[in-house]
Amino acid sequence: MKKALILLAPGFETIEATTPMDVLRRCQIPVVVISVNGEDKHGVMHTDELTVTSSHSVSVKADYTLSSAEGRAVVSEAEMVILPGGFPGYVNLAKNKEVGEILKKYKREGKLIGAICGAPTALKANNIAPGSRITCHTSVKDDMTAGGYLYTGSAVERCGNLITGKGAGLSLEFALECALALTDAERVTEVKKKMEL
Amino acid sequence: MKKALILLAPGFETIEATTPMDVLRRCQIPVVVISVNGEDKHGVMHTDELTVTSSHSVSVKADYTLSSAEGRAVVSEAEMVILPGGFPGYVNLAKNKEVGEILKKYKREGKLIGAICGAPTALKANNIAPGSRITCHTSVKDDMTAGGYLYTGSAVERCGNLITGKGAGLSLEFALECALALTDAERVTEVKKKMEL
Numbered sequence: 248m249k250k251a252l253i254l255l256a257p258g259f260e261t262i263e264a265t266t267p268m269d270v271l272r273r274c275q276i277p278v279v280v281i282s283v284n285g286e287d288k289h290g291v292m293h294t295d296e297l298t299v300t301s302s303h304s305v306s307v308k309a310d311y312t313l314s315s316a317e318g319r320a321v322v323s324e325a326e327m328v329i330l331p332g333g334f335p336g337y338v339n340l341a342k343n344k345e346v347g348e349i350l351k352k353y354k355r356e357g358k359l360i361g362a363i364c365g366a367p368t369a370l371k372a373n374n375i376a377p378g379s380r381i382t383c384h385t386s387v388k389d390d391m392t393a394g395g396y397l398y399t400g401s402a403v404e405r406c407g408n409l410i411t412g413k414g415a416g417l418s419l420e421f422a423l424e425c426a427l428a429l430t431d432a433e434r435v436t437e438v439k440k441k442m443e444l
Numbered sequence: 445m446k447k448a449l450i451l452l453a454p455g456f457e458t459i460e461a462t463t464p465m466d467v468l469r470r471c472q473i474p475v476v477v478i479s480v481n482g483e484d485k486h487g488v489m490h491t492d493e494l495t496v497t498s499s500h501s502v503s504v505k506a507d508y509t510l511s512s513a514e515g516r517a518v519v520s521e522a523e524m525v526i527l528p529g530g531f532p533g534y535v536n537l538a539k540n541k542e543v544g545e546i547l548k549k550y551k552r553e554g555k556l557i558g559a560i561c562g563a564p565t566a567l568k569a570n571n572i573a574p575g576s577r578i579t580c581h582t583s584v585k586d587d588m589t590a591g592g593y594l595y596t597g598s599a600v601e602r603c604g605n606l607i608t609g610k611g612a613g614l615s616l617e618f619a620l621e622c623a624l625a626l627t628d629a630e631r632v633t634e635v636k637k638k639m640e641l
Contacts, residue, residue: 414640
């Protein structure tokens, strides 16, 4: 079964991270949550902590830290990496060198990359597939366009192995698109029904 | 400012709990998360633990336990209590006597009660406002109807001080309706815009 990893940096957007966890696991797609170092909204650095606090003060426990052997093993095994937005979560992801290496490796190996809200800026920071059709939060649209990405303003975009989402209110649409990339449509339809969609 | 409390029992539905946390806090409504005792999906009892694990294995840290002095103080101060669904989370809420007392007290004092998915069964278990128009997950519809509630099948229902939601896929609609009950429409509209809705 294809595995997905979700990167949690301090100040992640709560539902942009938790919705893919929920939807993918409902689809029986194994999800591993990896914590990433970064500064919280008060400028305090968090290093190698399993519990990560969102931009709206929701503390979620990751499975592994990115620096752990287990964390590194999951990075190698997984078929998709998902980057939630949120402030300063997406800035933490965009400036983290290890995250950059993961994105370059996944791009090189033809694996899936998902990014929502401000997180597509991590793609730009690492020059991942410029020229791709993408969507992102309005506040980073100009930044992405300047990087050579084709901003569409859609709720969700899939372009090659890149899946992007617009913002927190479209977390569900983004998560469902990620699920569709990892499993069959029949299973996703069944899960939507149980979620009353 | 009106305060809301969200009850987290083992096996809560991930986004049914985290979406109101996110949306209400974005609306600057103070949200306090209270952990509730209960059995997880493996039948293991969890008592007075701050970190609670959802039905899809997402561990979220509550602010207080229900049994703590701070937890009890928040119950008295808040204007709304929100009950996420999820299995066995909603069963834990429905059979918990302290939760029952909160629901009866809130009903008596004319405070707001929100429940989504399977959680409206906690209303039935405590005979809270039978005869109300409600919605809930299809799987507990017959149970609610037998209890004298008027099931509409809508995404969200507001009837008096009762707000109910249908299921996980409608967590956002449910959270926005809860926000509207606690703050002004202008603020909610502004938050929706920032969420790209």
